[in-house]
Amino acid sequence: MITLVIYDITDDRIRNRVAKVCKQHGLSRIQKSAFLGEISSARRKELSVKLRKTLGKEKGNIQIFVICKMDIASREIIGDIEEYEDEEIIIF
Helix, strand or coil: CEEEEEEECCCHHHHHHHHHHHHHCCCEEEECCEEEEECCHHHHHHHHHHHHHHHCCCCCEEEEEEECHHHHHCCCCCCCCCCCCCCCCCCC
16 A cells, blocks of 8 residues: 655654655655655554654644555646655656
8 A cells, every 4th residue: 555644844853854754664755745655554553653753742743644556546746746856756
């Protein structure tokens, strides 16, 4: 299954740590505060634990979605896809 992580965190330090955790778990950045990738259920649970620990008691919101390939195939992208330094954009 495909995992989508989105977050809204104002603290730059915490936000950068969240991005690093997402990358370490095999996700690719699709927007400034959104990561997407295909990872196992076990890997997703590990990701959730690490993200929860990273946010701790700081102010912010992290959401993790599981999306099937059929649903992701029907997504519509409007506008340009921004490429992020040293990252390849994933389009399923």
